[in-house]
Amino acid sequence: xSALKIKKGSNSHSAxxxxxxxxxxxxxxxxxxxxxxEPGVLARVIGLFSGRGYNIDSLTVAEVDHTGHLSRITxxxxxxxxxxxxxxxxxxxxxxxxEVHDLTVEGPSVERELAMFKVSGTGDKRVEALxxxxxxxxxxxxxxxxxxxxxxxxxxDKIDAFADLMRPLGLSDVARTGVxxxxxxx
Amino acid sequence: MTRKMTxxxxxxxxxxDQGVDTVFGYPGGAVLPIYDEVFQQNSIKHVLVRxxxxxxxxxxxxxxxxxxxxxxxxxxGPGATNAVTGLTDALxxxxxxxxxxxxxxxxxxxxxxxxxxxxxxxxxxxxKHNWLVKDTDKLGAVxxxxxxxxxxxxxxxxxxxxxxxxxxxxxxxTPKKPSTSHYQPPVKGDMEEITELVAAIEHARRPVFYxxxxxxxxxxxxxxxxxxxxxxxxxxxxxxxMGLGAYPASGDKWLGxxxxxxxxxxxxxxxxxDLMINIGARFDDxxxxxxxxxxxxxxxxxxxxxxxxxxxxxxxxxxxxxDVGHVLEDLLKVWKSxxxxxxxxxxxxxxxxxxxxxxxxxxxFEQSGKIIKPQYALSRLEALTKKYDRYITTEVGQxxxxxxxxxxxxxxxxxxxxxxxxxxxxxFPASIGVQMAHPDALVINVAGEASWLMNMQExxxxxxxxxxxxxxxxxxERLGMVRQWQELLHGERYSQSWSESxxxxxxxxxxxxxxxxxxxxxxxxxxxxxxxxxxDGPVIFDCLVEKHENCFPMIPSGKAHNDMMLSGAxxxxxxxxxxxxxx
Numbered sequence: 001x002s003a004l005k006i007k008k009g010s011n012s013h014s015a016x017x018x019x020x021x022x023x024x025x026x027x028x029x030x031x032x033x034x035x036x037x038e039p040g041v042l043a044r045v046i047g048l049f050s051g052r053g054y055n056i057d058s059l060t061v062a063e064v065d066h067t068g069h070l071s072r073i074t075x076x077x078x079x080x081x082x083x084x085x086x087x088x089x090x091x092x093x094x095x096x097x098x099e100v101h102d103l104t105v106e107g108p109s110v111e112r113e114l115a116m117f118k119v120s121g122t123g124d125k126r127v128e129a130l131x132x133x134x135x136x137x138x139x140x141x142x143x144x145x146x147x148x149x150x151x152x153x154x155x156x157d158k159i160d161a162f163a164d165l166m167r168p169l170g171l172s173d174v175a176r177t178g179v180x181x182x183x184x185x186x
Numbered sequence: 187m188t189r190k191m192t193x194x195x196x197x198x199x200x201x202x203d204q205g206v207d208t209v210f211g212y213p214g215g216a217v218l219p220i221y222d223e224v225f226q227q228n229s230i231k232h233v234l235v236r237x238x239x240x241x242x243x244x245x246x247x248x249x250x251x252x253x254x255x256x257x258x259x260x261x262x263g264p265g266a267t268n269a270v271t272g273l274t275d276a277l278x279x280x281x282x283x284x285x286x287x288x289x290x291x292x293x294x295x296x297x298x299x300x301x302x303x304x305x306x307x308x309x310x311x312x313x314k315h316n317w318l319v320k321d322t323d324k325l326g327a328v329x330x331x332x333x334x335x336x337x338x339x340x341x342x343x344x345x346x347x348x349x350x351x352x353x354x355x356x357x358x359x360t361p362k363k364p365s366t367s368h369y370q371p372p373v374k375g376d377m378e379e380i381t382e383l384v385a386a387i388e389h390a391r392r393p394v395f396y397x398x399x400x401x402x403x404x405x406x407x408x409x410x411x412x413x414x415x416x417x418x419x420x421x422x423x424x425x426x427x428m429g430l431g432a433y434p435a436s437g438d439k440w441l442g443x444x445x446x447x448x449x450x451x452x453x454x455x456x457x458x459x460d461l462m463i464n465i466g467a468r469f470d471d472x473x474x475x476x477x478x479x480x481x482x483x484x485x486x487x488x489x490x491x492x493x494x495x496x497x498x499x500x501x502x503x504x505x506x507x508x509d510v511g512h513v514l515e516d517l518l519k520v521w522k523s524x525x526x527x528x529x530x531x532x533x534x535x536x537x538x539x540x541x542x543x544x545x546x547x548x549x550x551f552e553q554s555g556k557i558i559k560p561q562y563a564l565s566r567l568e569a570l571t572k573k574y575d576r577y578i579t580t581e582v583g584q585x586x587x588x589x590x591x592x593x594x595x596x597x598x599x600x601x602x603x604x605x606x607x608x609x610x611x612x613x614f615p616a617s618i619g620v621q622m623a624h625p626d627a628l629v630i631n632v633a634g635e636a637s638w639l640m641n642m643q644e645x646x647x648x649x650x651x652x653x654x655x656x657x658x659x660x661x662x663e664r665l666g667m668v669r670q671w672q673e674l675l676h677g678e679r680y681s682q683s684w685s686e687s688x689x690x691x692x693x694x695x696x697x698x699x700x701x702x703x704x705x706x707x708x709x710x711x712x713x714x715x716x717x718x719x720x721x722d723g724p725v726i727f728d729c730l731v732e733k734h735e736n737c738f739p740m741i742p743s744g745k746a747h748n749d750m751m752l753s754g755a756x757x758x759x760x761x762x763x764x765x766x767x768x769x
Binding site: 040047082085090093095096 | 306307310311314315316318335339340368369492493494496497498
């Protein structure tokens with residue numbers, strides 16, 4: 001604690017932050033943002049998060065409608081309910097943003113992520129890695145005598161669990177796409 | 187109808203089609219083709235400023251005094267980077283601007299070419315939106331969309347970056363037509379919320395209107411509707427710095443400005459009210475003081491065209507997203523149809539309380555002796571210019587707050603000041619922009635000597651275009667507001683807040699061919715002000731004032747509205763360690 005009683009590591013980096021805490025509970029939300037596919041649009045979205053001190057836990061972006069020039073940005077973010085509301089409102093006022101959906105509150109949704117894991121090892125460890133990959137329905141997409149590259153798709157916590165299991169078995173590299181999400185049903 | 191023309195010609199054509207009559211700018215290598223087209227036409231006046239920051243502030247002055255977007259034309263690299271302060275200023279105060287920048291040719295972008303800067307990258311966070319146009323065929327449509335974005339919804343600055351080869355190339359011009367873009371912010375408020383606000387108005391015992399720049403931005407009709415609403419309900423009204431003039435200062439419901447240097451009665455009414463009706467203001471930290479203690483007993487309604495303003499700082503009970511003019515129209519309609527009810531007995535009692543606060547007379551000061559008090563200087567300026575339809579700009583600091591306290595505004599669009607960003611150097615170029623838009627009006631920039639020096643090069647512009655802007659400088663040879671905070675918060679250690687070697691402002695005026703007036707005696711002040719008003723041309727008025735005067739009332743950092751300092755007598759220990767972190 002400094003003389004000015006600013007907590008170390010607190011979210012309020014600035015003396016300007018006079019916000020009340022409407023609720024202290026940090027929530028994790030998945031936002032789907034439909035944007036005009038124009039140069040700089042991703043920089044605008046990311047710049048909003050960094051400029052206003054919001055968190056990005058995961059971010060994916062790709063064009064989803066070539067004729068309509070639309071891209072879909074899926075952002076997993078966390079903050080108090082008031083901060084989440086503010087993030088949505090701020091995203092909504094970016095000019096090339098068409099729609100902002102909070103999948104966490106707009107009804108049930110399905111979230112998936114793709115990841116690739118390189119595992120190096122020989123002997124029992126190699127066999128065990130292959131066995132576990134089978135249980136997790138991960139595919140082998142590359143193989144040498146010392147390494148496997150597994151491809152796994154699923155909810156982020158399933159991928160986390162797989163990573164935890166692979167670590168003692170010689171996990172050397174990880175590539176994750178980040179979350180893609182859609183609402184269930186109509 | 188489509189026509190073939192060069193990109194440069196397209197730019198001028200688009201400006202004409204948008205009804206632009208004045209452009210503020212400065213030429214350079216990357217905009218020469220555009221300047222060539224400017225040379226060959228008579229529809230648009232070009233004002234050559236002396237620094238690109240001046241161009242942007244001048245365009246802001248033009249925009250704020252007319253309600254039309256201000257237009258700026260500057261070159262690439264340093265031209266664009268010099269415009270950044272003005273863009274940020276306009277973004278924070280929601281001023282519509284269209285800024286056109288030249289760029290190195292498309293095939294050289296990214297090569298660190300001469301006068302190349304990543305203009306769209308640099309200005310992304312300080313514009314509402316920006317574009318880099320790489321295809322001449324798209325230029326016309328982008329320019330028209332730029333105007334649409336600048337003025338739609340919450341207004342703001344936009345920037346179009348145009349590489350030099352795009353200016354030279356020939357393409358097809360897309361003429362102006364109603365915008366088909368997806369960006370169409372709704373202007374009508376939700377009727378259910380409006381009806382809820384009407385019900386709150388009917389039952390309120392201690393109501394207050396808290397209005398802001400959104401009323402001005404919504405246009406003169408919104409100010410008229412606001413006046414009608416205030417008169418019909420009889421509720422008291424206060425305003426932010428940005429909203430002065432929307433309701434006339436001569437109106438008997440007027441409490442004066444609120445906030446850090448606002449009036450005692452305005453801040454007390456905000457603290458003790460039971461219904462706060464925020465119309466086009468944004469709960470800025472200069473207004474709220476410490477938010478935990480902000481107006482603890484009130485139900486709060488908020489009318490704002492920008493949904494992100496609502497619940498950003500203060501929790502709102504009745505949120506209404508919409509344009510002030512449209513919402514007030516519907517609000518009045520519903521309120522009238524339900525029988526124009528208010529709790530007049532309770533509101534009468536509320537007014538009695540307010541009258542007690544008013545009786546404190548928080549703006550009183552004593553002019554005695556041979557040194558001019560800044561408050562006295564502004565009171566005399568007010569008295570002597572009252573009969574004019576006058577436009578006031580300011581710089582930033584103590585003089586700005588005194589101007590907001592002692593000058594009285596009867597109409598919207600007459601008060602141009604840098605509110606959100608607090609940009610020293612804003613007022614002088616802004617006064618040039620205002621005078622360009624209103625050639626026959628009295629335009630005065632109330633300044634401090636330190637702020638004024640930040641853009642003093644614009645004297646050249648004022649002289650070149652014969653703009654009779656009056657520079658009313660309250661000269662205390664100090665950075666007055668910095669000095670005040672050092673006195674209150676930093677043990678009277680006046681670090682770097684004293685300007686030595688100030689120019690002789692009379693000689694400075696004369697060097698530019700303008701008139702200089704110096705006044706140091708309160709007995710001479712009226713005559714000197716009259717001399718300024720009667721001179722047909724730019725004037726620098728060097729008003730030597732009390733050097734250590736502090737600006738009161740003041741809500742110290744970290745305190746609530748009902749915890750104001752009314753004078754310098756009770757400043758000891760008012761600001762604690764927690765408050766001193768705040769700006």
